[in-house]
Amino acid sequence: MLLAAVAVLLPTLFWDRPIDTADMLRKAGCDRLYVPAGSEGAWRKQGFAASPFNRDSATKATAPKVEYHMDVASATRVPWVDANGWLFERHPANPYFYEVPSGSAALAAAEAFAYGVDAAIRAAPEDLPVLARMLRFLGGIDQPRLPVKANIGVIDDGSDELGEVLNLMARHNLLFHVIPAADPKYDLNVRLGEADYSKEEAANPYEFAMKVRRRLTDEKRLLRIYGSNVVLGRLSGEGSKARLHLLNYGRNTVHGLRVRVLGAYEEGKVSVFDHPDARLEDFSVQEGATEFTIAEMATYAVVDLTGRKDPK
Amino acid sequence: MLRRTFLQIAAAARAALAATDRRLPKYRVASHYAAGAQPGMPGPYPGRVVSCHAEKCIDAATEKPDDAVVREMMARGMRALTGDAELRDAWARFVGPSDVVGIKVNCSGAPGIMSSPVVVAEIVHNLIAVGVKPDAIWIYERFQEQVDTVHYDRYVPKDVQIWTAEGRRGSTESYDPATYVETTFFDEDDTRSNLIRLVANRFTKIINVPNMKDHGAAGVTGCLKNIAYGNFSNVARSHSNSETNTYSFIGTLACVEPLRSRTVLQVMDGLRGVWHGGPFSPNRKFRFYPKQIMFGTDPVAIDHLLLDVIEAKRKEEHAVSVWDRSPQHLHGPGGHENNPDVNDFIREPGHIEYAAGLGLGVYDSGRINVTRIEV
Numbered sequence: 210m211l212l213a214a215v216a217v218l219l220p221t222l223f224w225d226r227p228i229d230t231a232d233m234l235r236k237a238g239c240d241r242l243y244v245p246a247g248s249e250g251a252w253r254k255q256g257f258a259a260s261p262f263n264r265d266s267a268t269k270a271t272a273p274k275v276e277y278h279m280d281v282a283s284a285t286r287v288p289w290v291d292a293n294g295w296l297f298e299r300h301p302a303n304p305y306f307y308e309v310p311s312g313s314a315a316l317a318a319a320e321a322f323a324y325g326v327d328a329a330i331r332a333a334p335e336d337l338p339v340l341a342r343m344l345r346f347l348g349g350i351d352q353p354r355l356p357v358k359a360n361i362g363v364i365d366d367g368s369d370e371l372g373e374v375l376n377l378m379a380r381h382n383l384l385f386h387v388i389p390a391a392d393p394k395y396d397l398n399v400r401l402g403e404a405d406y407s408k409e410e411a412a413n414p415y416e417f418a419m420k421v422r423r424r425l426t427d428e429k430r431l432l433r434i435y436g437s438n439v440v441l442g443r444l445s446g447e448g449s450k451a452r453l454h455l456l457n458y459g460r461n462t463v464h465g466l467r468v469r470v471l472g473a474y475e476e477g478k479v480s481v482f483d484h485p486d487a488r489l490e491d492f493s494v495q496e497g498a499t500e501f502t503i504a505e506m507a508t509y510a511v512v513d514l515t516g517r518k519d520p521k
Numbered sequence: 522m523l524r525r526t527f528l529q530i531a532a533a534a535r536a537a538l539a540a541t542d543r544r545l546p547k548y549r550v551a552s553h554y555a556a557g558a559q560p561g562m563p564g565p566y567p568g569r570v571v572s573c574h575a576e577k578c579i580d581a582a583t584e585k586p587d588d589a590v591v592r593e594m595m596a597r598g599m600r601a602l603t604g605d606a607e608l609r610d611a612w613a614r615f616v617g618p619s620d621v622v623g624i625k626v627n628c629s630g631a632p633g634i635m636s637s638p639v640v641v642a643e644i645v646h647n648l649i650a651v652g653v654k655p656d657a658i659w660i661y662e663r664f665q666e667q668v669d670t671v672h673y674d675r676y677v678p679k680d681v682q683i684w685t686a687e688g689r690r691g692s693t694e695s696y697d698p699a700t701y702v703e704t705t706f707f708d709e710d711d712t713r714s715n716l717i718r719l720v721a722n723r724f725t726k727i728i729n730v731p732n733m734k735d736h737g738a739a740g741v742t743g744c745l746k747n748i749a750y751g752n753f754s755n756v757a758r759s760h761s762n763s764e765t766n767t768y769s770f771i772g773t774l775a776c777v778e779p780l781r782s783r784t785v786l787q788v789m790d791g792l793r794g795v796w797h798g799g800p801f802s803p804n805r806k807f808r809f810y811p812k813q814i815m816f817g818t819d820p821v822a823i824d825h826l827l828l829d830v831i832e833a834k835r836k837e838e839h840a841v842s843v844w845d846r847s848p849q850h851l852h853g854p855g856g857h858e859n860n861p862d863v864n865d866f867i868r869e870p871g872h873i874e875y876a877a878g879l880g881l882g883v884y885d886s887g888r889i890n891v892t893r894i895e896v
Contacts, residue, residue, distance in 0.1 A: 381710055419708045427705070427712065436693040436754075438710045465694030467713075491698045502698055 219348055220321040222340060223262055223306065223329035224252075230334075231255045237337030238345070243329040262329045267306035270296065270328065273316045275439050275458045288439050290458045295375035297324035299365060299387050304329070311335055315343040316456065319482070319509035322347045323443045323454035325354060343509070346482050350511055355445040355452055360431055361385040361421065362395035370411040371401050377418035382442055384431045397425050435467035440506075444470065449517040455503070455510045462507045467491075467500065474499040475516030482509045545769045549703040550777055554721070557782035561727070562748075562775065564785060564818025565614075566602065568883035568890055570826055573598040574813040575896035579792045581810045586639045586792055591814075594896050595643045595788075598816040601892050609650055615785045616726050618652030623724040624660045625784075627731050627747045628667035630795060633802030635671050636730040640790045640814065642676040644728060655680035659719065663687055663751060686717050686754070696754045697721040702774055707761045714753040720780055727784040729820070733791035733811050734799035735831050737857055738765040740843040740870025742800050743827040744787045744820030745881070749774035760866055763851045768869035772876030775820070781881070789815040789823050796834040797861040804858065809834055821882025822889045824873045835861065843870045 223243045224234065228251050234242070235256075243262035244252050252259035270293045277288055293305070305328040307317045314332035318340060321328035332340050361378070365371060365387045378385055391398040399406055399421055411417050427433065432442045432453070439459035445452045453470060457463055473494045481487035481503065489501040489512065503510055559565065573594040579586045596608050603611040616622055624644055626636035641660060648658055655678045662668045665685040673683050686695040696715035705712045720727065731747035738760050739746050749771045750756045756774070759766040775781060791811040798807045811830055815823050832843055840861035841850050845868070853863040877884035 422708070433712075435711045435713050435715075437691075461689075461691075464689055464692035465696070467693065467698055493699070500698065502694075504694055 218322075218325055218327050219344060220318040220328040220330055221260075221262075222337075222344075223264065223331040225331070228252070228255065231257070233334060234337065238341035239337055241344070262304070262306075264306045264329065264331075267304040267329065268296070268300060270305040270307045270317070270321070272307065272309040272313045273320050273456075273458055274313055275460065288459070290380050290439055290441065292376075292379060292441055292456070292458060293320060294324055294441060294443065295372070295379040297321075297326045298379070298385065299372065299375060301326060303327075307331065309333070309336075312460075314340040315482070316458065316508050318343045318347065319454075320456055322350075323456060323509075343482060346480075346509075350480065351513070355447045355450060357386070358431055358444045358446050358451070359384040359386040360396040360429065361425060362388045362392050362398045364388055364391060364398065364400040366401055368401065370408060370414070373414035374399075374401070374411055374417050374421075377414045378421060379441065381418055381422065382430070382432050382434055383418060383422055383425070384442075384444055396429055397421065429471070431471045433469040435469070436465050436502075437463045440466060442468070446472075446514075446517075449474075449515060451514040451517065453512040453514070455506065455512065457506055457508055462505055463503075464505055466503045466506055468503065468512070469498050469500045470514060471498050472514075473497055473518045474514035475518065477501055477512055477514045479503055479510055479512045481506050483507055543768070546704045546706055546766055548769075548773050550701075550773070551703065552700045552716075552778050554700070554778040554782075556778050560782040561785040561818065562781050562820055563822075563880075563882040566818045568819055568822050568888050569602070569817055569892075570819070570822050570889060571598050571601045571816040571892045571894065572813055572826065573601075573816070573894040573896060574811075576812060578812050578814075578896070579810055584793065584808075586637055588639050590896060591637070591639045591792070592643050594814050594894075595640065595647075597894050597896060598788075598814055599647070601894055602816045608647065612647045613651045615728075616648055616651055616653055618654075620653055620725045621657045621723055622648055622653055622659065623720060623727045623783075624658065625727055625729045625748060625751055626660055626662050626668075626671075626673070627742075627751065627800075628662045628664070628671055629742075629800040630732065630734065630802035631667050632670040633805065633808060634732050634734065634793045634795055635667075636732065637790050637792050638671060638673055638676040640788065640792070641673060641730060644730065644788065645677045645681055649678070656682065658682065659684050659724065661685065661717070661719065663717075664690065666690075684719070693754050695719075700777065702753070702770075702777060704770075706759050706766050706770075707764075709758045711755055711758070714755045714758075714774065716777060716780060717752050720752055720783070724783060726786075727780070728786045728788060729784055730788050730790055733789060733794035733813075733827055733830060734802075735795050735797050735807075735835070735843065736767075736799045736868070737864065738866040738868065739767040739771060739872055740868040741824065741827050741831045741873075743789060743824040745771050745775055745824050745873060745876050746800075748780065748784055748820065752780055753777075763864075763866050765866040765869055768872045768875055771872045772879045772881060775876060775881055776879050784820075785818065787815070787817050787820050787823055789827065791815065791827075791830070794830070794834070796831055796838060797840060798858055807861070819882035821873055821877045821884050824876075825884055825886065825889060826891065828870055828873060843868050 246261035314336035
């Protein structure tokens with residue numbers, strides 16, 4: 210089967226500072242820029258690949274991060290992940306604009322790349338070296354993209370309520386497609402307002418997402434992640450191949466991330482940002498699912514699985 | 522070792538609870554290990570406990586143990602448990618020269634309370650005496666920062682390994698990805714608790730050395746809690762708000778092979794105790810001094826006695842019972858850390874009887890045979 214080729218989009222640094230900051234950019238290794246319209250000529254003269262970007266007409270993306278809220282009654286700290294995947298799934302063709310605080314630029318770039326959206330990132334100057342390194346890393350990932358995998362179809366009514374539900378589903382690695390009408394190819398179709406998924410229930414988007422999870426069952430989930438509750442994944446695949454993007458929204462490196470992908474794949478390889486020697490450990494195939502461990506992952510990893518024995 | 526995978530809902534667990542209307546989580550146990558011919562728990566001495574008391578084993582004012590008295594307690598306790606005249610013979614019943622032995626200490630209350638270095642050192646001494654190589658002895662715990670406060674290295678030969686599963690809190694790399702209990706308590710994302718790799722792949726025997734402590738969720742923490750929550754990852758997820766699943770989770774974890782089969786001896790260190798606020802012990806006013814060590818192979822029988830000790834002490838202090846489930850004692854004034862009449866969770870001391878239902882030991886007081894020794 211032919212792989213579906215999708216245009217590759219790399220996120221881009223948005224730079225609206227004076228032209229005399231060119232040396233700072235060069236030193237950091239940034240050579241591709243989005244700039245305010247009208248200034249691209251000046252930047253090109255400095256040797257940059259500069260394109261105009263209208264931040265006002267772009268959709269604003271949230272700075273990706275984790276906030277910890279104390280669970281009132283227990284000693285545990287409940288993480289709240291600020292992620293944009295649900296928004297990108299809902300409006301994949303929009304251009305996006307990130308304005309991120311120091312420490313978030315690399316993750317923003319990886320997030321936009323994982324979802325294949327056109328994104329401009331306004332980063333703090335101190336983040337330029339790591340952002341440039343991340344952009345080089347992303348640019349080196351093999352293409353083409355594969356079709357996104359999901360087994361939950363969500364019929365979008367465009368409401369804010371559903372947006373929050375999508376946010377919570379993405380946050381819990383419940384992989385969905387936003388679709389115009391119910392489709393039997395999905396294991397579960399969700400339409401807000403139907404008896405099973407009332408608008409009243411959507412007032413609590415967490416509980417709503419958990420209801421979707423229970424209906425699907427964990428056994429049927431395409432992706433499970435163990436060892437962190439702040440790593441989110443996006444899965445694509447076709448025929449015997451699959452690609453998994455993993456994004457760590459937490460501040461700390463994850464040690465010993467265990468991943469389960471539905472489907473029996475024979476082999477896998479991993480590329481981990483800033484860990485060139487990374488490899489998949491404890492690779493196993495059981496009960497129709499493939500599992501592996503990534504020993505260390507700070508921000509982003511991409512896993513390629515091949516040789517699926519039961520292509521669907 | 523049989524290479525089989527056991528995937529099961531804990532049917533036995535449900536059977537154990539048939540008489541109640543409590544709703545239990547569904548557990549799926551994954552393990553490649555089969556049970557030994559005689560699992561270490563309850564082992565060769567079901568229902569049998571030796572309790573050795575010595576008034577001079579610790580100075581309650583300074584909390585300094587008397588090493589010589591503790592050694593005497595250890596020797597007499599082990600001989601009484603086995604009936605052997607020679608101490609070496611007593612230890613040889615449990616370990617041999619070819620064994621790789623894990624000593625599961627408890628350091629969650631350190632430095633206020635922990636498996637005492639003198640007790641651990643005496644265990645190490647006796648293991649070496651029966652031929653276990655020092656570098657085949659592993660003193661282990663889950664969290665590095667807790668063990669670091671104890672300095673076991675100052676009490677044991679230098680080749681003895683002192684190891685923790687989580688040098689960095691939350692790291693899962695030291696846990697076996699193929700041996701775990703899967704369940705969801707509160708819709709958490711990570712639904713697995715994995716067994717420490719060394720337990721699965723390296724240790725041939727385990728000696729469990731818990732303390733005598735109250736526990737805010739489990740009621741008490743003794744043999745069962747230390748061997749269960751102390752050997753698996755991601756267990757704190759069993760508590761949320763005022764609810765805890767320690768009732769069934771502790772016994773379920775303790776039953777996972779090879780943990781159950783390889784845990785051959787229980788030595789409960791009760792030189793110090795915690796009667797409220799456990800498993801931690803930042804507040805010395807809640808520590809007390811039972812001045813005893815209990816020996817056995819049956820974790821249920823020992824923990825039942827522990828329950829009696831903690832409950833009696835709480836009664837003496839006019840504190841609410843560990844069995845109290847009343848809402849008015851949840852999250853009250855002063856907080857659990859300071860007020861012995863306040864609970865963070867509805868405690869589950871019934872986890873001990875539940876574990877008996879899983880075959881881990883004897884809970885019925887009438888069938889527990891206690892030998893009391895005064896040193």
